[in-house]
Amino acid sequence: MTDHITHHILSVLVENKAGVLARVSGLFARRGFNIISLAVAPTEDERFSRITIAVDVASVPLEQITKQLFKLISVVKITELDPREAVERELLLVTVDAPAASRGQIIELVNVFEGRILNVGHERLTLSLEGHPDKLDDFAELLRPYGIAELQRTGRVALAKLDNSSTRLRPVRAS
């Protein structure tokens, strides 16, 4: 992992109501904040959903992003995760050209990365890989020369690392 961090992860607890995702994404668009990735899912409490947003902090200070987000009535809580102190995971699905000549090399790559082969066709393979987003980047890059037909990623989800997590989880306060 690089020392120069250009993104941060915001774990945003929102009310589970219609249009909340549009409010959040609309705010990013209007204020000129960049989203690197975004994942939304319900939480253990059905009143709330959790949005995990990787934000670009190279152009806008994180503080301004969190303060503006917090102004949305539907945003209940924001937790900021420093990538160095978080566990991040993402899922990638990819369909890659795999004629007989290159099929063996691709399968070898899947094994090295501990990915899985989900579907086998005459000329193509569909693969999956779960892991840190950086690992997914590497995997996609190595597959590219073989010819990627389709690629889909989920966007990252993240939780704070457990050791010393009390000091690393920093809830964003309104002040």
Added chain:
Amino acid sequence: MQLNGSQALIKALEMEGVDTIFGLPGGCILPVYDPLLDSPIRHILVRHEQGAGHMAEGYAHVTGRPGVAMVTSGPAATNIVTPLCDAYMDSIPMVVITGQVSTGAIGTDAFQECDTIGITRSVTKHNELVTSAQDIPRAVREAFHIATTGRPGPVLLDIPKDIVDAKNPNSAMDWYWPDDREVRDGLPGYKPTTKGHPRKIREAAEMILRSERPVIYAGGGILKARAADTLRELAELCDIHVVTTLMARGAFPDSHPLCLGMPGMHGNYTAVTSMQRADLLIALGSRFDDRITGKISAFAPDAKIIHVDIDPAELGKVRRPDVPIVGDCRLVIEELVAVLKDLLAGGSAFPERTPWKQTISGWQEKHPLSYVQSEPGDALKPQFVLEQLRDNTPDDCIVASGVGQHQMWTSQYWKFEHPYTWVNSGGLGTMGFAVPAAIGAKVGRPDAMVWAVDGDGCFQMTAQELVTAAAERIPVKIAILNNAYLGMVRQWQEMFYEERYSEVYLSPDLPDYKLWAEAMGCVGMRVDSPEEVTAAIQKANEIDDRPVVIDFRTDSSEKVFPMVAAGASNDDIITDPALGKDIVQ
């Protein structure tokens, strides 16, 4: 108690203490207009939905209570987007109710359907599509709570027709009225901070006690927090000068010896320069708008910043404060005054500030606001009209303005002695604001005299609301400073585009403003020369049964000065070249 959705909506508005709705009915909102007939709420029937929104804003400006507008779906909803954005920029409490097509038709491109929630999301503090009649009391209660607490702003409720249509089973509901706790529990993500942090307040007090060149930079938040008296106590206790931004005119009396007036792009020399040279800016409910700061990197270079605002996102948005305090201006200033009194009683003292005060009074003497009075037979000066209007109206007269040169002259030449006497569109700069906003102000404060100062360009955008005012017997008075141009644009073309005038000429006679006013049921007058000005104003002041419009034919070459050019440093303030002063460094 069984009610239908429309009855519940009107009853909920009554429960919120609404006495006036500005609106215009249409297809989808039609069911709600039926129980309105049986309600004590006054409805003002506007001629265009934009007018309803600005009237609600004007009402809120002068009363502090949320303005309420109600219009139908589709084009009515889009017509009220401008007032929503205006209210959002200027933090005006407002609740707008829009009709929507029936829940089953949403998304089908039905007649007069539009995505009101999507369109207004970024120009409201909050909005909600109410999908069930049973939700109406809760939604109304929450809307008023959100609009009026924290940093105030507009809230929109979008109401589908089937949940308010008495003939539709979807409109059946059991009446209830949520209490405060239920409202808070229903909004888990909304907890505005009102009380300032004691440690930060103490830091601020100590910083004020060290400052040799302090200036209080008072913004619209002072008025929203009803903090004018507290501000005065702070200024007098510490003997610190106060600048009042465009949104804060009236928050501190212009006649007060510590008042420096308006800073910013067209602020007076002393207000602008005192901020530039200050060693401490005490920003109270102000937001470091670009029209105040000029080139931000050159703004107040030696000043430390104490920034008090109820909206945490304002702290550090433009300029990083040395002491940030989140909280309600009135509560924070009260605490600050208490801490300062303690420190002073304990032996602390202010440093020697005589040189700073002498510097300020020197600037005031050397650079007063000024203009060249016209020679006999020459065109009328707009500033002269404003001086006469100011001097011939009571000092609690409410004045509204549109946007442009006339707005700046009004803010410069009026003497604001009381809070809530100035109604204007600051952040969004909405041309056409004056007429409907003045009407809303007069409805909210029928006891007060209400004048609108308008430009000829602005007037033509919303003048039809004078029909509303005449029909509803709302006797507002309109002074058009008619210079036959989009004056502020003309000024920029003259100064920054080598006098290449592109699409700014409007003609003084097209329309004939006097005839137009009379056609709308108003008294119309026309004034061409300085000698006629006072008599016309006095005549207008005596008319109290209908609106009055005076067409003042003013000098089209007159420009607003001082001026800091867009993007320039506030050090490069231009005073009037006609007075033989060039760029003053």
